[in-house]
Amino acid sequence: MHQEDHTMAMRFSDTNEWEEDWFITMSGEYQHLWKYIKDKCDVAGVWKPNVAMFQAITKFNVSLDSFLKKVNGGKLRIIVLENGRWFIPGFIKFQYFNKQQEFELLLNNPLHKSLYQSLNTNSVDLGAVRGLIAVCQPSKDKDKVKDKKKELVISYCFNEEEFKKVFNEWICFRKEKKKPLTQLSVDKQMDFLAGYTVQEACQIIEESIRNGWQGLFPLKKINNGISRKQTVTDSAAAVNAAFDDLIGSLDAEMRGRG
Structure with a gap:
């Protein structure tokens, strides 16, 4: 008889979230979606958006765009990858290295190798993985050769x-x-x-x-493709022009009175 492996379904849950403003101020639908994503993502924290499945299970109607704005408020908790999938930057550290400030991925370790394969397959920037400082390749004599000691x-x-x-x-x-x-x-x-x-x-x-x-x-692009920096610059120029017009009008009025 085939025995299913439910190992990957067993994950740690951050109970401290119930005391954090960003989480408790979200609607119940978005709180459920955040928990759902962390439960359904792969071993490295990569999730393929499937809002239809979430809505069918929970009967909640949600907007992914609105959810992203909420969940990333004040801190980047989800990164949208080039392939359309979502990545949780703090997932790996919380699930596997929670007692360490920093960690390395050792590619002769089966779990570490599977984490790296997912990150590499989904083109995740390793610099975005919270806590990760190096990926280590085993040498022929099985010693660990650390990338961080190599010259870039x-x-x-x-x-x-x-x-x-x-x-x-x-x-x-x-x-x-x-x-x-x-x-x-x-x-x-x-x-x-x-x-x-x-x-x-x-x-x-x-x-x-x-x-x-x-x-x-x-x-980030806003206002029909105009960058935020450009928008701010244009706004400042408009304010300065309006101020100059006001000064000019006052000056003309004062001369008229004279």
Whole structure:
């Protein structure tokens, strides 16, 4: 008789969430969806959105876009991957390394290997995995060779000195945070940044440094494709122009009285 393996169904649950504002202020539907995602995601915290299944089981009607805004309020708890799947940055650390501030994935360990395979298959930026500091490959004599001790080989996607300077600042920032970049992470980040202009790539890196993020993320676009920075700049220009018009009107009025 075939015996099903229910090992993956047994997971830790963070009971402290019931005392955190971001969670208790969400509607019951969204609280259930958050729990559902953590229960149904794969071993590494990657979930393929299936809102129809959730709604069929719970009878709740939810909006994934609205949910993302709620759950990521104040902290990035879900990252939407390029393949459309969702990734929980803190899932691996909470489930398998909860008593450690940092951890490594040892690829001669079956569980660690399965975690890495999922991350790699879904093109997850390893820098976004909370707590992960290195991926270690076993050598022929079965000793652990740590990527973090190897010198990074950087193939810059842009030759401009401005970009190289900003990316090197990113490397130093990650080291200062005790979250050094791995070779795989650097390679994937270069592939990601290559899809932007030099100026946009620099802006992406600088935004992550400024906000203390561990990964690099697409620029947010609002107002029919106009970037937030451009919108703020245009708004400031409009305010300055209105102020100049007001001063000019007052000056003309004062001269008229004179």
